[in-house]
Amino acid sequence: MSIKKFKFFLNKNQKLIRIDKFLKKLIPNISRNQIQNATYSGNILVNKHLIKKNYKIKPFDIIDAEIHYPIDLDPEYKNIIAENIPLNIIYEDEDILIINKPSGIVVHPGIGHKTGTLIHGIKYYLNNPNLFRSGLIHRIDKDTSGLLIVAKNEQSQKYLLQQFLSKTIQRKYIALVWGNLKKKNGTITGYIGRDPKNRKRMKLFKKYFHKGKYSITHYKVLEKFKYITSIYCYLETGKTHQIRAHFKYLGHPILNDYIYGGNKIKNIEKKQIKFLKNYLKFFNRHALHAISLSFIHPKKGKCNFTCSIPEEWKKLLEKFRKKLL
Structure with a gap:
């Protein structure tokens, strides 16, 4: 996921308009829905304070915005060499995988974990080089066990990432x-x-x-x-x-x-x-x-999985x- 930060200093002539309308004009490749999700998540601050999505900007406001762009083919992930690592798949169809990750395995590469991660195994299994982070939608810690969603194609990945950013995927x-x-x-x-x-x-x-x-x-x-x-x-x-x-x-x-x-x-x-x-x-x-994981499947509607x-x-x-x- 690509994260970009923006800062805006408003002048004394600034008109009173909704913040989502203001930011949509100034931030490239962003929708009002993305801005509202970022506001709800606490990633948009005005004068270092949390705001509501219908906040109207005013003169001399200082806006800090951290925007998460869901699809970005990060070279660090695109160039990963696939490894034949066993995956405990509890559900699979043409759009998604549900994996039960064991404790002790790292989800994605990082310092000290350049190989042998779940991402390496997912990339081998799916064999789809165009998927951002090999289809991974979210993460859990190395020593945490349990359920993860993986997208098998770009359409389902966009659909599921939007749910994750909108906080409609429920995790227990x-x-x-x-x-x-x-x-x-x-x-x-x-x-x-x-x-x-x-x-x-x-x-x-x-x-x-x-x-x-x-x-x-x-x-x-x-x-x-x-x-x-x-x-x-x-x-x-x-x-x-x-x-x-x-x-x-x-x-x-x-x-x-x-x-x-x-x-x-x-x-x-x-x-x-x-x-x-x-x-x-x-x-x-x-x-x-x-x-437990609950979410809206790209084609089958509401789903719930437990392990x-x-x-x-x-x-x-x-x-x-x-x-x-």
């Missing part, structure tokens, strides 16, 4: 977090940006800051154990490490999440520490799984039910 997750959540369900909101103390992780800021992206996670408690809670999460926005950063902020990091402190065992009875250490070592991943948690997760829950209830 299962997670295990440390501690006992006080509420049975809740909503976490705030601005996500890079943690100034650790560039590898994101941080939730409750107050607006210029590099932060507004984020919303809804959660529901599924099962409580001693020291650990199983939860269900629904993402209203999809920012980098969103669930991980949100629950770190609450003081309930994802189980076994090394980056966000979920690998540390704290405030636990001595007799339980050995048990937990043994099983967390056996688990060897962070406890986050993309369990159960992996076997090692099921075994961990069985042990928790025996030892930690």
Whole structure:
């Protein structure tokens, strides 16, 4: 996805007009729908504040716009050498693939992961060099397992990317977090940006800051154990490490999440520490799984796909039910 940034300083003679109409005249190759989606996502700011899509610009306003162009044949992806990597495909037709990604595999190339990624395997399987990022519509983290949508042709890719940008693709997750959540369900909101103390992780800021992206996670408690809670999460926005950063902020990091402190065992009875250490070592991943995807299929209408948690997760829950209830 190509991301371009624009900044406009309005003069004293600026007329009062809707911001989408103003930006459409000045930003090349953009629709009003794209502008409205960017506004809803918090990617268009006026005087460093979030605005509504019907905001009318006025003299001396300063507009910052970050526009995501969905189709761009990025050379970094176009030149990837296809690799015969097994894919766990749970659904396929002429337009899409639904893949259940295992924990431990990186979705796309990056520093330290130039080969062996899911993208390499998808490119081999589809054998379509014209697809942006080999048809990938969205991503999940290396140690997160679960569902991903892949487009098999350019038409379905454009259709699905537009849904993703419009936030009409619904993604739901299962997670295990440390501690006992006080509420049975809740909503976490705030601005996500890079943690100034650790560039590898994101941080939730409750107050607006210029590099932060507004984020919303809804959660529901599924099962409580001693020291650990199983939860269900629904993402209203999809920012980098969103669930991980949100629950770190609450003081309930994802189980076994090394980056966000979920690998540390704290405030636990001595007799339980050995048990937990043994099983967390056996688990060897962070406890986050993309369990459900709902979207509009390019030809078949509304679709919903689910996949159960992996076997090692099921075994961990069985042990928790025996030892930690």
